[in-house]
Amino acid sequence: MPALDAFHLARAQFGFTVAFHIIFPAFSIGLASYLMVLEGLWLRTGKQVYLDLFRYWIKIFSIGFAMGVVSGLVMSYQFGTNWSRYADKAGPVIGPVMAYEVLTAFFLEAGFLGVMLFGMERVGRKLHFFATCMVAGGTFLSAFWILSVNSWMQTPAGFGVGPDGRMFPTDYWQVIFNPSVFVRVPHMVLASYLVVAFIVSGVAAWHLLRGPSTPAVRTMFSMAMWMAAIVAPIQIGMGDLHGLNTLEHQPMKIAAMEGDWDPSGPDGAPLILFGLPNMEKERTDYKIEIPHASSVILTHTWNGRVPGLKEVPPGDRPYAPVVFWTFRVMVGLGFLMFGLGLFSLLARWRGTLFTSRALHRMALLMSPAPLVALLCGWMTTEIGRQPYTVYGVLRTADSISPIALPGIATSFAIFAVVYFIVFGAGVMIILRLMAKPPRAGETGVRTDLPTRTAGIHPGLPGAVPSGTGEVSTQPAE
Numbered sequence: 001m002p003a004l005d006a007f008h009l010a011r012a013q014f015g016f017t018v019a020f021h022i023i024f025p026a027f028s029i030g031l032a033s034y035l036m037v038l039e040g041l042w043l044r045t046g047k048q049v050y051l052d053l054f055r056y057w058i059k060i061f062s063i064g065f066a067m068g069v070v071s072g073l074v075m076s077y078q079f080g081t082n083w084s085r086y087a088d089k090a091g092p093v094i095g096p097v098m099a100y101e102v103l104t105a106f107f108l109e110a111g112f113l114g115v116m117l118f119g120m121e122r123v124g125r126k127l128h129f130f131a132t133c134m135v136a137g138g139t140f141l142s143a144f145w146i147l148s149v150n151s152w153m154q155t156p157a158g159f160g161v162g163p164d165g166r167m168f169p170t171d172y173w174q175v176i177f178n179p180s181v182f183v184r185v186p187h188m189v190l191a192s193y194l195v196v197a198f199i200v201s202g203v204a205a206w207h208l209l210r211g212p213s214t215p216a217v218r219t220m221f222s223m224a225m226w227m228a229a230i231v232a233p234i235q236i237g238m239g240d241l242h243g244l245n246t247l248e249h250q251p252m253k254i255a256a257m258e259g260d261w262d263p264s265g266p267d268g269a270p271l272i273l274f275g276l277p278n279m280e281k282e283r284t285d286y287k288i289e290i291p292h293a294s295s296v297i298l299t300h301t302w303n304g305r306v307p308g309l310k311e312v313p314p315g316d317r318p319y320a321p322v323v324f325w326t327f328r329v330m331v332g333l334g335f336l337m338f339g340l341g342l343f344s345l346l347a348r349w350r351g352t353l354f355t356s357r358a359l360h361r362m363a364l365l366m367s368p369a370p371l372v373a374l375l376c377g378w379m380t381t382e383i384g385r386q387p388y389t390v391y392g393v394l395r396t397a398d399s400i401s402p403i404a405l406p407g408i409a410t411s412f413a414i415f416a417v418v419y420f421i422v423f424g425a426g427v428m429i430i431l432r433l434m435a436k437p438p439r440a441g442e443t444g445v446r447t448d449l450p451t452r453t454a455g456i457h458p459g460l461p462g463a464v465p466s467g468t469g470e471v472s473t474q475p476a477e
Contacts, residue, residue: 006405007397010082013412015382017075020419022378023371024068029143029189030196031061032136035116037223039132043125048440049215056216056438057200060430062117065109067426074415082408086389086399092168093159093175094149101145109138143192144185151181153390154381155249161393179249183242190235191377194337194370197227202367205360207437216438218354221363225353229341236334240297247298250391251307252316253384256323258294259284262308268295269306274328277320282310284324318386322379330376333369340366 035058042050079087115123115131123131158174159167169175204221207213247254255261259272261282271293275284295304309317340362347353385391389399 006403006408007400009405009408009412010400010403011396013082013408013415014075014078015379016412017071017078017415017419018378018382019375020423021068021071021075022374023195024064024071025139025143025146026188026192026195026371026374027064027199028061028068029139029192030194031057031064032132032139033193034196034200034223035061036129036132036136039129043129049219052216052438052440053220058117060433063426063430063433065113067423071419071423081411082401082403083389083399084401086394089166089394089399090153090390092166094152096169096172097145097149097152097176101142105138105142105145108141109135112138140189143188147185147188148176148178148181151184152176152178154184154385155180155245156390156393167390167393180242180245183238183245187235187238187242190231190238191370191374193227193231194235195374197224197231198337198363198367198370200224201228201363203434205363205367206434208354208360209357209364211437213354214437214439216440220438222348222353225341225344225348225363228337229345232334232338232341236338239331239334243298247307250385252309252312252318253323253381254298255307255309255311256318256320256384257327257380258298258306259287259320259324260294260306260308261310263311264295264304264306264308266303268292268301268303269298270294271297275324277324279314279317279320284320316387318384323384326376326379326383330373330380333373333376336366337369337373 035054038050038054038057041047042054112131112134115128116135119131120128152175155178157178158169158171160170161167200220201224204217204224207217208221243254256277258269259275259277260269261284268291270289270291272284273288273290275287277284292302294306295301298304298306309320343359343362344353347356347359353359387395387397389396
């Protein structure tokens with residue numbers, strides 16, 4: 001393992017803050033879209049159950065969104081404190097792109113978030129739904145800009161390097177739409193949808209296991225299982241495309257992920273299922289292999305060439321032990337999520353979706369799986385890029401600020417204490433909200449529009465009354 005010094009501690013601090021940050025935007029991206037679907041279904045069908053779920057999850061969304069904003073602000077300050085040389089050299093390229101994220105996505109989210117959270121009794125239902133759509137669109141747009149920057153760091157394009165070592169843009173279309181952005185953005189957005197699908201299914205499964213089911217609990221479990229069954233296989237396919245893109249542009253990352261030290265010969269490359277990459281002896285110990293499988297997966301040919309870490313000097317290799325195992329954890333969890341989706345389809349076909357305790361226990365157990373997979377995927381991507389911040393152009397060792405170990409250690413310790421207290425409290429509040437089932441007439445967002453509001457009937461706007469004057473609460477299963 002690398003020695004603990006100012007350089008590696010600064011990397012660890014950035015990794016710590018990003019690990020806290022990334023889960024909240026992913027949760028917000030998926031949950032904002034879920035809220036948009038719930039409100040749209042309520043307006044279309046008038047069923048109270050969709051409104052109850054909207055009001056239930058919007059409270060959780062507001063807390064998660066706030067924590068994502070706070071953690072993102074803290075993370076960005078490190079560009080000026082611990083990584084000022086990176087900001088100085090790459091700032092002319094990435095600075096404007098990050099500014100676009102603030103000027104478009106963040107302003108869009110902030111501008112409509114208040115209407116979404118507090119405006120249902122003050123604006124018409126169509127305008128409120130428009131605000132919800134804008135917040136959902138803003139989260140997606142924010143993800144695009146941030147991933148465009150990160151993708152450029154992985155596969156840089158559209159820039160030049162001046163005599164002082166500073167990068168400058170030559171074609172912003174190539175900077176924004178760099179070679180990996182079209183696989184990385186869908187991969188992240190689909191991961192966000194899986195995060196919310198499995199959290200929602202876990203909450204529903206918890207309440208299904210604890211007591212009699214309600215229309216709201218059954219509806220959110222059914223919707224979440226549909227999402228898992230549909231998105232999980234698509235995500236596996238997108239992961240395959242991501243791997244092909246990485247093989248083309250970052251071959252040493254692929255070599256570290258596969259645990260391959262020597263490039264494959266004419267007989268193709270085996271897939272190492274398990275093993276222990278040894279950086280000192282330049283080999284992977286205790287290997288369990290499947291012949292030709294790596295060539296088939298990565299090149300879609302029986303004897304395709306797969307790179308090896310020995311093709312570059314030791315100083316240019318990513319730290320294979322971490323990349324190797326985080327990649328396997330991510331892939332393993334992905335197939336488990338796919339399996340749960342298939343299990344839910346079988347239960348739905350048998351008519352036991354809401355009565356199968358085995359399915360409910362598995363859904364509850366698997367609820368944090370997409371978050372773990374997300375973190376492992378991020379570690380695979382970022383550690384696999386090393387030793388570069390801008391792949392093949394700017395080394396990480398040349399990106400750090402001239403700051404001593406005590407300064408970084410102090411800030412790291414403060415971050416750790418504050419993060420665990422603040423975000424621990426936020427997560428506890430979210431868990432306490434989730435522990436209570438959604439109820440008919442869920443409170444949190446008022447829907448009783450005043451009679452003077454033009455075009456809106458007083459009472460529950462958008463609700464379709466039945467012949468008895470009651471609002472339908474039957475879920476669409």
